[in-house]
Amino acid sequence: MKIYWIRAQAPRRVLALVKHLGLDAQFVWMDAKVGAMRAPDYAAINPNCKAPTLVDGDFVLWESSAIMAWLCNKAGSDMWPSRQPDEQVQVLRWLSWNDNHWARAVGPFYFEHVVKATFGLGPPDPAELEPMIPQLKSLAVILDSWLEGRDFVACHRLTIADFQLAAMACDWRRAQMPLAEFPNIVRWLDGLDRLPAWADPWPAHPVDAEPEHA
Secondary structure (H helix, E strand, O other): EEEEOOOHHHHHHHHHHHHOOOOEEEEEEEHHHHHHOOHHHHHOOOOOOOEEEEEEEEEEEEOOOHHHHHHHHOOOOOOOOOOOHHHHHHHHHHHHHHHHHHHHHHHHHHHHHHHHHOOOOOOOHHHHHHHHHHHHHHHHHHHHHOOOOOOOOOEEEOHHHHHHHHHHOOOOOOOOOOOOOOOHHHHHHHHHHHOOHOOOOOOOOHHHOOOOOO
16 A cells, blocks of 8 residues: 655645554655656546545545545544444534635645745745634634533544644644634644654655755
8 A cells, every 4th residue: 555645734644544543554755846746647646636645456545534534444443433324424524624614714824834934935924814813713613612521523532533623733833823712722732742643644755864954
């Protein structure tokens, strides 16, 4: 099984899950700075020219939430409750909420403060983020209220919904997301950071041997 990845938050979910479940996989790093994901051979398996992509024998899959469900099925893990419809829809609810609401609100902060620095795209632009603050806070109220008395977002245990929701927000301090006033979100995110696989999901790759600002 191969996982094609870049150092970004969608692959992070998948890489963390592989590590957390103890699955055996080959990790193929794609150098986005030289256009590796636009190469014809990669576009043939992922026409979106993005990462992650999973190749398991003749089976090819893209989109991180789908890949995570596949990995749980392979491992027999109830982090994706494939045999429990009532729990499965709970996880699906939060996967959908992330993709349609949460990621769109936190994503610009991650882009301005993390992606730009990673790819040398210039300094953060506060003018781009100011209009996003009310939307992010309104969604944070929903999530924070839901997490009152809960350690996880679904099924009273760790599921792929936690990895999906936390991915963009795990760097909230660095990305200057206005989340400090939401104690349940902060508690939940800090709790996930105590999972070794979540805290350090990244495989070694050639750039790791270079100076940080080389």
